[in-house]
Amino acid sequence: MHIPDGFINGMTSLGAGVVAASSLAAGLRRAGKVLQDRQIPLAGLVAAFIFVLQMLNFPVIGGMSGHLIGGALAAVLVGPWIGLVVMTVVVTVQALLFADGGLSALGLNVINMGVLTVIIGWLAFRLVMTLLPKNATSILAAGAFGAWLSVVVSSLAFVGEYSIGGGGGAPLSTVLAAMAGTHALIGIGEGLITAGVLGAVLAVRPDLVYGAQVFGLRHTEVAALNRRAVGLFVAGGIAVAVLLVTLVAPLASDDPDGLERVAIDLGFSEEAEDHSLGDSPLADYEADGVEGEGLGTVVAGLIGLGATFAVGAVLMLGARRRRVRVDR
Amino acid sequence: MSIPALEVVSLSYHYPDGTEVLREAGFHIHPGERVALLGPNGAGKTTLVFHLNGIFRPETGSVQVAGLPVEDENLMEIRRRVGIVFQDPDDQLFMPTVRQDVAFGPANYGVEGDELRTRVSDALSAVGMLHVADRPPHHLSLGQRRRVAVATVLAMRPEIVVLDEPSSNLDPASRRELADILTALDITMLMVTHDLPYALELCPRALVMNDGSIIADGPTREVLSNRELMKANRLELPLGFDPNFDR
Amino acid sequence: MSIPALEVVSLSYHYPDGTEVLREAGFHIHPGERVALLGPNGAGKTTLVFHLNGIFRPETGSVQVAGLPVEDENLMEIRRRVGIVFQDPDDQLFMPTVRQDVAFGPANYGVEGDELRTRVSDALSAVGMLHVADRPPHHLSLGQRRRVAVATVLAMRPEIVVLDEPSSNLDPASRRELADILTALDITMLMVTHDLPYALELCPRALVMNDGSIIADGPTREVLSNRELMKANRLELPLGFDPNFDR
Amino acid sequence: MAGTHTHALFVHGDSELHRLPASTKLGALGLFVLAVVLTPREAVWAFGVHAGLALLGVWIAGLKPMFVARRLLLEIPFVLFALFLPCIGGGEQIEVIGLSLSVDGLWSGWNIVVKGTLGLAASIVLTATTTVPDILSGLDRLRVPRLITSIAGFMVRYLDVIAGEMHRMRMAMLSRGYSPRWIWQLKAYTASAGALFIRSYERGERVYFAMTARGFTGHMPSFGDEQVRPADWVRAVSVPAVAWVAAGWALAVA
Ligand SMILES: Nc1ncnc2c1ncn2[C@@H]1O[C@H](COP(=O)(O)OP(=O)(O)OP(=O)(O)O)[C@@H](O)[C@H]1O
Ligand SMILES: Nc1ncnc2c1ncn2[C@@H]1O[C@H](COP(=O)(O)OP(=O)(O)OP(=O)(O)O)[C@@H](O)[C@H]1O
Numbered sequence A: 001m002h003i004p005d006g007f008i009n010g011m012t013s014l015g016a017g018v019v020a021a022s023s024l025a026a027g028l029r030r031a032g033k034v035l036q037d038r039q040i041p042l043a044g045l046v047a048a049f050i051f052v053l054q055m056l057n058f059p060v061i062g063g064m065s066g067h068l069i070g071g072a073l074a075a076v077l078v079g080p081w082i083g084l085v086v087m088t089v090v091v092t093v094q095a096l097l098f099a100d101g102g103l104s105a106l107g108l109n110v111i112n113m114g115v116l117t118v119i120i121g122w123l124a125f126r127l128v129m130t131l132l133p134k135n136a137t138s139i140l141a142a143g144a145f146g147a148w149l150s151v152v153v154s155s156l157a158f159v160g161e162y163s164i165g166g167g168g169g170a171p172l173s174t175v176l177a178a179m180a181g182t183h184a185l186i187g188i189g190e191g192l193i194t195a196g197v198l199g200a201v202l203a204v205r206p207d208l209v210y211g212a213q214v215f216g217l218r219h220t221e222v223a224a225l226n227r228r229a230v231g232l233f234v235a236g237g238i239a240v241a242v243l244l245v246t247l248v249a250p251l252a253s254d255d256p257d258g259l260e261r262v263a264i265d266l267g268f269s270e271e272a273e274d275h276s277l278g279d280s281p282l283a284d285y286e287a288d289g290v291e292g293e294g295l296g297t298v299v300a301g302l303i304g305l306g307a308t309f310a311v312g313a314v315l316m317l318g319a320r321r322r323r324v325r326v327d328r
Numbered sequence B, C: 001m002s003i004p005a006l007e008v009v010s011l012s013y014h015y016p017d018g019t020e021v022l023r024e025a026g027f028h029i030h031p032g033e034r035v036a037l038l039g040p041n042g043a044g045k046t047t048l049v050f051h052l053n054g055i056f057r058p059e060t061g062s063v064q065v066a067g068l069p070v071e072d073e074n075l076m077e078i079r080r081r082v083g084i085v086f087q088d089p090d091d092q093l094f095m096p097t098v099r100q101d102v103a104f105g106p107a108n109y110g111v112e113g114d115e116l117r118t119r120v121s122d123a124l125s126a127v128g129m130l131h132v133a134d135r136p137p138h139h140l141s142l143g144q145r146r147r148v149a150v151a152t153v154l155a156m157r158p159e160i161v162v163l164d165e166p167s168s169n170l171d172p173a174s175r176r177e178l179a180d181i182l183t184a185l186d187i188t189m190l191m192v193t194h195d196l197p198y199a200l201e202l203c204p205r206a207l208v209m210n211d212g213s214i215i216a217d218g219p220t221r222e223v224l225s226n227r228e229l230m231k232a233n234r235l236e237l238p239l240g241f242d243p244n245f246d247r
Numbered sequence D: 001m002a003g004t005h006t007h008a009l010f011v012h013g014d015s016e017l018h019r020l021p022a023s024t025k026l027g028a029l030g031l032f033v034l035a036v037v038l039t040p041r042e043a044v045w046a047f048g049v050h051a052g053l054a055l056l057g058v059w060i061a062g063l064k065p066m067f068v069a070r071r072l073l074l075e076i077p078f079v080l081f082a083l084f085l086p087c088i089g090g091g092e093q094i095e096v097i098g099l100s101l102s103v104d105g106l107w108s109g110w111n112i113v114v115k116g117t118l119g120l121a122a123s124i125v126l127t128a129t130t131t132v133p134d135i136l137s138g139l140d141r142l143r144v145p146r147l148i149t150s151i152a153g154f155m156v157r158y159l160d161v162i163a164g165e166m167h168r169m170r171m172a173m174l175s176r177g178y179s180p181r182w183i184w185q186l187k188a189y190t191a192s193a194g195a196l197f198i199r200s201y202e203r204g205e206r207v208y209f210a211m212t213a214r215g216f217t218g219h220m221p222s223f224g225d226e227q228v229r230p231a232d233w234v235r236a237v238s239v240p241a242v243a244w245v246a247a248g249w250a251l252a253v254a
């Protein structure tokens, strides 16, 4: 997802830079009030942690892998304002120190991976929390949902930017379908990991989770953390993903044919960007032999979701069997 | 002649940054022996320990555990047989609670249910840490963490234990209690230590390592009485301690 | 009557997870004294040490350094005066090279140029680690790291040094060398240790801590000769060691 | 991922570029990249000029071509995308060895590859000649908000802490018979990510304590601070100046 120089034209990039800078300024103004001396290093630690998670790949389906973006996680851990600053730092450091993502595209990358994921993640988290009982399980569920939604929205933002300032060449609808489909899946991974990390931190240091502080969760309430929460929420996340793929994909695909689709997948799917598991860069969630373009995407998406769910189920079963069963 | 429990043959190793650490180190230990590994800071003792269960692989030379060479296909088996207590307890403990940490090793080898619970509580009571079983290990004091680290290895019921300075940061009573546990175990043992009276008490045989090689091997009392050897390897007995006193 | 170099008055503290650790601990140390702090694992010694320069703040009670209360406006001054050697060297060393790590403290107080260079090399030679000055600290052996950790504090030329088990993981010769360095320093010193002969050698006075309170305070030789006190606090002298032998 | 990846990008050397103050190099990099991005894609000759400047940078810094080439691989996914654009684009088509390619797609692909590569190459030259702390203090001097640079500074420091903790956890797990298989990956990933966070967080906290114990107040002390002379700025900016002339010319002609 790190956009390089020249992918989006100069004027759009500059415009994005201005937008990113002003939201950063807003974030800094709000964060500056809460960030005491002691929290600056800890913000740095969260940034480093998210940076590391972004470098690790997790499998999605069929040899495809994704990695965490982490904006929603940051928002729930340290709050939206510091989260925004933290994510901006992460993306900037990636561009400047690791040459990952173009310098001229910094504004775009900050918006996609920082500003949007934090804001969407946090809003969705708050929204879900107002609907659910105020306990630790809900925090995980809300965090996971926020994470999933933030990834999808971030991918849509990319499409928006491409439509404004892309060099042309690829039909927009194709890009949209591929991005939304892929990221509805990758987002599930993001949601799971976010819930997993939040669960682990809540169990030991609930004082470190801003989202839990906001809702006044105390140590004792957190101790009753329900492990099934994550599992339940995965199911919910998948349901929403199904909905999205069914609704958005048909609108998106006007006239792509097989080759076009593969080309897009090649260019866009996350796994090609990363190294470790990049054995098959072909994200084969296009069902072969299904004609009728919109339908093909939907079927592919559904098969993908089914596969994800199957893998997830096997995984959980296995995990249960292997789990260190010593808890009373 | 029995097969050595542990056999190290002319082992060499250097770290990725180029520091040469092991130079043709070699020794062997027979089943049931208790051996101390002595030597100055930076001699390469910890690096050697990391070779004994395949965490590091020899550049030249070889390591065999009960006749099994340390190679990919034997790793699981070797790690079941050789339990290592690391020098730094933070290297050893990583699970959310002490109980889960102690259970981790046996659970990987398929131990479960009651058997697992017994093993965990046995190991924790042996080191006197049962009362912290449900706390996170990184919230313990350093001495407490070291005791839990020993328990994680005891719970695996290994045939060979390798301990890298097990007594450091322990209070004096715990140090003695650990000695009692270890002598009662009756298994093959290699113990790295800077505490020479402790080595003498626990291990009839001692190896001296310096600059990556084993340069002495003999009965601990003799090694500790050899003035030149001791001096050349930065080993010194505490003031007023006589290795030949009769216990 | 001089102002105490260090004064701790009925200090209490508990960790965020609720563990109560310090309970009304209190003592004071006069300028130039060398005092040992003894006690079992988990007694709260390290937690107490963290209060002495304001890393942790007292919940109740107070800490004063040379008459200055440990409060925000005095922190810089207090941290210049009190140097702490942490129990775990990995917590202490964080810069890319050993040299930079040792320079970090004095540089924070505006020392620079030649003066800084001299301080760094003096401190590193004092612990015999000048030859690793340009290596990253995390590539050193544990004993080497501990020596560098001592150097980082020496380089600050503090008035009071607090050492949390400085001798653990050191080889016997380094342990003695460290004792020589510390006695030569002629500053106020508080040393946490489980090595009782070492405490006797270095510190004329000893405090005993258990369960968060100071429960004994007196000449080290007397403390170590008090059978009941020793037993109740998991303190034991090594086999064959007599605290009243004449040095 | 174990170890000190933060230092792996820097190449020791004593070139003119190594010696330039970081702030001037950062400024020059920004200007250069902007010039590249604004150059119209049809002005092929101007990209020749830009490429010449980038190669000049590589040559002055004394970098090995293989090193630069390897680091350029980062761009592969976008290159792949660019390669397919001519096949799927609409509009006017041309025949090339039997394939019908879109002219517009060809131009788009070229645009992405050339600008991306030039931008990446310039960044590689910067990171290879400037240490991480220098880049951070350079940002400071360029008036980037303090909060940002301090958080970034801690982030870089803690990367090593986290990498260290990851390495330790891995060794500990392996030693007690853990054998990772792909099916467990997600489970192991989330479990260890959570544990890793707390471990790193608390280790980071203690490291921070140690820093404050030695008088740290939120800003790294400077060990021999660099001086920035106007002449340094002139030298640093001379390179992007040429790029801007080329870009301006191309824009005027277009
Ligand atoms: N990760 C590393 N990279 C490079 N060199 C290392 C690394 N770890 C250790 N060394 C070096 O290897 C040598 C041996 O280290 P090792 O930890 O094996 O010593 P040791 O005998 O265990 O010492 P100690 O008694 O202090 O624990 C030392 O010189 C040390 O500086
Ligand atoms: N971060 C923490 N969170 C919660 N409890 C803690 C934490 N650190 C230490 N404790 C607990 O506080 C008590 C005192 O710990 P402390 O580290 O001060 O002991 P100590 O006297 O230094 O022991 P040792 O001799 O083993 O180093 C112990 O019971 C320990 O379990």
Ligand SMILES: [Mg+2]
Binding pocket: B045, B046, B047, B087, B164, C141, C142, C143
């Ligand atoms: Mg060692």
Ligand SMILES: [Mg+2]
Binding pocket: B141, B142, B143, C045, C046, C047, C087, C164
């Ligand atoms: Mg302690």
